[in-house]
Amino acid sequence: MSQATTAVQKEQHSEHHQELSFLYKYILPLDHKIIGMQYIFTGLIMAVIGGYFAYAFRMQLAFPGEIVPLYGLVGPGEYNMLVTNHGTIMIFWVAMPVLIAGFGNYIIPLMIGCDDMVFPRLNRLSYQIFLASALVLILSFFVKGGGFGGAWTAYPPLSSVAEYSLTDWGSSLWLLAVALEFVSFLLGGINFITTTMNSRAPGMKMMDIPIAVWFIVIAVILFMASVGPLIAGAVMLFMDQRIGTSFFLPSGGGDPLLWQHLFWFFGHPEVYVVLLPTMGIVADIITVFARKKLFGYRTVLYTAFATGGLSFVVWAHHQFIAGIDPRMANVFVVTTVLISIPLAEMMFCYIATLYGGSIQFTTPMLWGLGFLAAFLIGGVTGIYLGASAIDVYFHDSYFVIAHFHYTFFPITIIGMFAALTYWFPKMFGRMMNETLGKIHFWGTFIPFNCLFLPLFLLGLAGQNRRVYNFLNYPDLARQELHDLRVFATMSLVVMLLFQFVFIYNFFVSMFFGKKAPNNPWEANSLEWSIPSPPPHGNFKTLPSVYRGPYEYSVPGRESDYWPQNEPPKK
Amino acid sequence: MIEFFIENASSFASDIDNLFEVVTWIIGFWFFVTFGTFVYLLIRFRRKKGVKAQYVAGEKHSETKWTHYPHYAVIAFDVAIIALNIFVWVDIKQTLPPRDNMIRVIGQQWSWTFVHAGPDGELDTSDDIATANDLHVKVDNTYHFELQSRDVLHNFSVPAFRLRQDAVPGRTINGWFKPTKTGTYDLQCAEMCGYGHGIMGAAITVHTEANFNETMDQIKKGTYESHYQKRRGTKTEAPSKISKENSKSTFTDVLASIF
Structure with a gap:
C-alpha cells in the first residue's frame, strides 16, 4: 500500500473515530460512498429536469402551438432553450455525474479493496463545485431573457453576441455552469486515477482490476486529456460575451470555426468518456449473470485504449459541412470509420462472453443486455454519419438525433438503471423488487425503441433538428410524417409514466425491501465480500487478492464463483 | 431508399442515395448477423437446472478466432465504405464542375x-435580381453558389x-448543384441561428427555361407572387388535427412586428 493511502487512513482514523454527526456524515462527507450517492442523487434530480424538458418540446412538436399540460405554451425561444438545456443536462449533469463521478466514487475503492479515495477532501470539494454548477445552470433559466437557447454546442457568434441570441445572461451563466462542471470533474478525475493506481489491495495486479474500474479510469484519462482546449475556448467565449473581445467574431478578426474545433476536440472524446463507464459496468454485469469469464479480458481492455486514442483524431466529422476544407474531411472519414474496428471487436467479445454461459435474466442483466442490443443499433448507424457524403444529407437532421439517442440513451439511462439495480443491494442493504424491476425494464425499453425508430425515418424525409414547428415546411407537414411525430411523442409519454414504477420500487425497496446478504448475486469482485451496506472505512482488514475478477464456473470447483479475495487451497 | 420519403431532384442526389443504400446493405448484414447471434446465445444458453457454465477465457487462438475472423471482415467492409464515400464526396464537395x-x-x-445572376450569368452586374426567401433556378443547369452570412452561422439546406x-459570417463558401426535376421544394436553415431558426425557411423552385424567364420578368415588373408565401398558405395547415388558430402561434406575430 502506498504512503498516500496510509496518510489518508491515519487522518481518517483520527478524525472519524467517534460517530459522525448528521451534518458531517451526509452533508459534508469525506466518505467516498456518501459522496458517490450525492452525485447519483443530484444526477437523478437533474435527469428528472432533463426528461421534463424533453416532454415539453416533444409535445410541442406533436401538437404545435397548443398548451402543453404541466408546462404551458412552448414558444420558439423557449423551444430553443428546452432543447439546448435538455442536451446539456443529460450529458454534463446526468451521464457524467451518475456514471463517472457517482458510481466511480462508489465502486472504485470497494472494487480495488481500499478504505477511501486518496484525496477525500478533494473529492468533497469536487462534489460541492458540481452542485454549484448545477445551481448556476438552474439559475440561468430564470434570468432576464431566459435560459441559453443556442444549442448545446454553443456555436458562436450566436452564443457570443447577446444581440443575436437574445439571452444575455442566460448564455453566460450556461457557459459558467459548464466550466464549473469541468473543474469539478478535473478534481474528481485526479482522484480516480491516483486511487486506482496507488491504493489497490495487495495482490491486485493491473490485469486483476475489474473492467468497470478500468473503463472509468480510461474515461477519466480521456476527459482530462481532452478538456483543456475546451476550457481555453470557454474562457475566450466568456470574454467575447462579457468584455467584448472577438476571438470568435469575424468582424474583429476572429473565426467562428475555431470554437467548433476546440469544442469537438473535446466533444468527441466526451462520447467515449460517457460510453466507457457503462461498457465497463455492463461487462461486470453480464459476466456475473452468465456465470462466465469475460471473453478476452486483455482484448477488451486494449480495444478500449485503442478507441480512446482514436477518439482524439475524429472530431472534424462533426464539421464536414461546416466550411472546413473539403479535402480535410477525407482524413476524418478514415479515422471515424476506423473507430468501428476496436468497438466491433469489443462488442464481439461481449457477445462471445454469453457463449456457453448459464444466463439468468435478472433485472440488472436485462438492463445490461438491453444496453448491448440498443447500442448495437446506435453503433452501426454511426457508420452512415462517419461517411462524409451521406453526412451531407444527414448532418443536423433527425437521423443524427435518432443515432445519438441510440448511443446516449443506452449509455446514460439504461447504463444508469443497470448500475443502480446491480449495486442497489450493496448501497442500501436491501433487495429491489424483481417483478417491478422487470415491468420497469420493458416499460422503458419498448417505448424507447418506439420513440427513436420513427426519428430515423423522419431524418430520411429531410427533417432538420431544432425546428420548433415542422408544419411551417410544406414538404414536412405531410400527414404521415406528422403521425410519426405524434407516435414518437406518445411513446415518450408512456416511457416517462413507467419511470414512476422505478421511483416507487426504488424508495419502497430502500426502506422495506428484503434484507440483502453480503453477496446476493454470487459475484467475485471485492465489494461483495463486505457487509451491505459497507461500513465506514469499508474493509475491516484490507483484503488480499489472489486472482482476476471473472473466475466464474472454474472447472473442478464446487461453487461456480471464486471471490478474488478467497485464499487458494494449499 | 431515401426517394421513398423525399424526391431526389438534383444530379448528385442519386449518388448519395446509392451510397446510402450500399452502406445500408453492409450495415444491415452486420446488424442481423450480430443481433441474431446475440439472441441465439441468449436462448441457447439460458439457465437450466444442473447445467454449469463453461470456462472459456477467450485467450487461446481456437477461441479468439470467433471474434477475430468477423473482425477482419469488418475491416474489409470499412475499407470499401471509405473508398466509395471518398469517390462521392470528391464529386459533390471537393470539385466544382463547369x-x-x-x-x-x-x-x-x-x-x-x-x-x-440574371441573363449574363455573372454576379455583381446590373442585371442581377435579388429576392427574399424565394430561389428560382433552371432545370438541368449547373449552378455555382456563393454562400454568405450577415450575422451568425446558418445552413443552406435543400433536402x-x-x-x-x-454559411459562416466573414467568409464566402462556394459550392454547386444541378437541379434535375421541376417543382417547388423546401429550403431550410439547418444550423441553430437563434429565436427564429424554426421559421427560417424558403422555397426553391426549379423551372423550365421558358417558365424561368417568365418568373424573372414578373419579379422585375413587381407582379410576382411569392412561391414561399403561396406554399405556406396552402399547405401549412394540412394535418387535419391542427386547427388554423392553433398552428399560428404567437411567434408569427412577433416576427411580423420585427419585419
Missing part, C-alpha cells in the same frame, strides 16, 4: 436573400437536392 449559372445565397437572422452547407 458552371452554367451563378447565384449568391445570403443568410441573416431570420431570412434568406438570393441574388440571381430534395441532398444539399447542405454551413
Whole structure:
C-alpha cells in the first residue's frame, strides 16, 4: 500500500473515530460512498429536469402551438432553450455525474479493496463545485431573457453576441455552469486515477482490476486529456460575451470555426468518456449473470485504449459541412470509420462472453443486455454519419438525433438503471423488487425503441433538428410524417409514466425491501465480500487478492464463483 | 431508399442515395448477423437446472478466432465504405464542375436573400435580381453558389437536392448543384441561428427555361407572387388535427412586428 493511502487512513482514523454527526456524515462527507450517492442523487434530480424538458418540446412538436399540460405554451425561444438545456443536462449533469463521478466514487475503492479515495477532501470539494454548477445552470433559466437557447454546442457568434441570441445572461451563466462542471470533474478525475493506481489491495495486479474500474479510469484519462482546449475556448467565449473581445467574431478578426474545433476536440472524446463507464459496468454485469469469464479480458481492455486514442483524431466529422476544407474531411472519414474496428471487436467479445454461459435474466442483466442490443443499433448507424457524403444529407437532421439517442440513451439511462439495480443491494442493504424491476425494464425499453425508430425515418424525409414547428415546411407537414411525430411523442409519454414504477420500487425497496446478504448475486469482485451496506472505512482488514475478477464456473470447483479475495487451497 | 420519403431532384442526389443504400446493405448484414447471434446465445444458453457454465477465457487462438475472423471482415467492409464515400464526396464537395449559372445565397437572422445572376450569368452586374426567401433556378443547369452570412452561422439546406452547407459570417463558401426535376421544394436553415431558426425557411423552385424567364420578368415588373408565401398558405395547415388558430402561434406575430 502506498504512503498516500496510509496518510489518508491515519487522518481518517483520527478524525472519524467517534460517530459522525448528521451534518458531517451526509452533508459534508469525506466518505467516498456518501459522496458517490450525492452525485447519483443530484444526477437523478437533474435527469428528472432533463426528461421534463424533453416532454415539453416533444409535445410541442406533436401538437404545435397548443398548451402543453404541466408546462404551458412552448414558444420558439423557449423551444430553443428546452432543447439546448435538455442536451446539456443529460450529458454534463446526468451521464457524467451518475456514471463517472457517482458510481466511480462508489465502486472504485470497494472494487480495488481500499478504505477511501486518496484525496477525500478533494473529492468533497469536487462534489460541492458540481452542485454549484448545477445551481448556476438552474439559475440561468430564470434570468432576464431566459435560459441559453443556442444549442448545446454553443456555436458562436450566436452564443457570443447577446444581440443575436437574445439571452444575455442566460448564455453566460450556461457557459459558467459548464466550466464549473469541468473543474469539478478535473478534481474528481485526479482522484480516480491516483486511487486506482496507488491504493489497490495487495495482490491486485493491473490485469486483476475489474473492467468497470478500468473503463472509468480510461474515461477519466480521456476527459482530462481532452478538456483543456475546451476550457481555453470557454474562457475566450466568456470574454467575447462579457468584455467584448472577438476571438470568435469575424468582424474583429476572429473565426467562428475555431470554437467548433476546440469544442469537438473535446466533444468527441466526451462520447467515449460517457460510453466507457457503462461498457465497463455492463461487462461486470453480464459476466456475473452468465456465470462466465469475460471473453478476452486483455482484448477488451486494449480495444478500449485503442478507441480512446482514436477518439482524439475524429472530431472534424462533426464539421464536414461546416466550411472546413473539403479535402480535410477525407482524413476524418478514415479515422471515424476506423473507430468501428476496436468497438466491433469489443462488442464481439461481449457477445462471445454469453457463449456457453448459464444466463439468468435478472433485472440488472436485462438492463445490461438491453444496453448491448440498443447500442448495437446506435453503433452501426454511426457508420452512415462517419461517411462524409451521406453526412451531407444527414448532418443536423433527425437521423443524427435518432443515432445519438441510440448511443446516449443506452449509455446514460439504461447504463444508469443497470448500475443502480446491480449495486442497489450493496448501497442500501436491501433487495429491489424483481417483478417491478422487470415491468420497469420493458416499460422503458419498448417505448424507447418506439420513440427513436420513427426519428430515423423522419431524418430520411429531410427533417432538420431544432425546428420548433415542422408544419411551417410544406414538404414536412405531410400527414404521415406528422403521425410519426405524434407516435414518437406518445411513446415518450408512456416511457416517462413507467419511470414512476422505478421511483416507487426504488424508495419502497430502500426502506422495506428484503434484507440483502453480503453477496446476493454470487459475484467475485471485492465489494461483495463486505457487509451491505459497507461500513465506514469499508474493509475491516484490507483484503488480499489472489486472482482476476471473472473466475466464474472454474472447472473442478464446487461453487461456480471464486471471490478474488478467497485464499487458494494449499 | 431515401426517394421513398423525399424526391431526389438534383444530379448528385442519386449518388448519395446509392451510397446510402450500399452502406445500408453492409450495415444491415452486420446488424442481423450480430443481433441474431446475440439472441441465439441468449436462448441457447439460458439457465437450466444442473447445467454449469463453461470456462472459456477467450485467450487461446481456437477461441479468439470467433471474434477475430468477423473482425477482419469488418475491416474489409470499412475499407470499401471509405473508398466509395471518398469517390462521392470528391464529386459533390471537393470539385466544382463547369458552371452554367451563378447565384449568391445570403443568410441573416431570420431570412434568406438570393441574388440571381440574371441573363449574363455573372454576379455583381446590373442585371442581377435579388429576392427574399424565394430561389428560382433552371432545370438541368449547373449552378455555382456563393454562400454568405450577415450575422451568425446558418445552413443552406435543400433536402430534395441532398444539399447542405454551413454559411459562416466573414467568409464566402462556394459550392454547386444541378437541379434535375421541376417543382417547388423546401429550403431550410439547418444550423441553430437563434429565436427564429424554426421559421427560417424558403422555397426553391426549379423551372423550365421558358417558365424561368417568365418568373424573372414578373419579379422585375413587381407582379410576382411569392412561391414561399403561396406554399405556406396552402399547405401549412394540412394535418387535419391542427386547427388554423392553433398552428399560428404567437411567434408569427412577433416576427411580423420585427419585419
